[in-house]
Amino acid sequence: MDNQKAFDNALFGVRAQGRLSKSSAGRCAYREASGAKCGVGHSMPDELYDLGFDDGDGVNIKSVLGMDPAIAAHFAGCDTDVLDDIQIAHDSASDLTDFESRMQALADRHNLIYTPKQQ
Template identity: 35%
Template sequence: MLIGNRQEAFDFVVRHLFKQGERAVAEGGGCLYRGPDGTKCAVGCLIPDELYTPRLEGNSVFMLPQRVLDQLPAPSLLNELQIAHDDPTNWWNPTRLRYHLTVIAQHWALNTDALEEAYNNATW
């Protein structure tokens, strides 16, 4: 899967996060690109399976290998989405996560139609 631009990345990530309904975290609480039970973080859901390796864990999006970064648009946007994923208070209820993602969308002048759809379909 190759995401071509910021809007496509934002739409894919917000749909993923609201569908998943939880953070991708290790047993100790630290966030992961790929967590237990198939969970994926805001950036992890964009990393193709063939490029994922556990060695990516613990690195910010800016420190990922170039072969991975070449598959990801707008690392600064993805970093902001990662921060939203990593903040446990955003997972108290879908409204908190929606608010944080709306702020990011406004900062990047992104359309929020996919966000609103994902929020309205959230079951957690």
């Protein structure tokens, strides 16, 4: 996994599911009951996901990386600041249009390639 792959997984994954991922309590979630995933959640293999990652009030990706060596190894090729910014872009977005804008700004900031949504 590298920065561009994590970014693409988030961008294209959230677009494909057509909505942001929120828990039943209204908090952002790596995985929600319906199967929707947050931006970073789209790069997290199902076999490495743990319910504890969504326990509490927004466990950030830097904490998750410290909880599980397998997750840390999976994301070893990614800059944690990029992962954190992907999470913030998702969790702070008010809707999908806002998410797109935040992801475009993130791409510019981290020298990643943003692919505009096809109309």
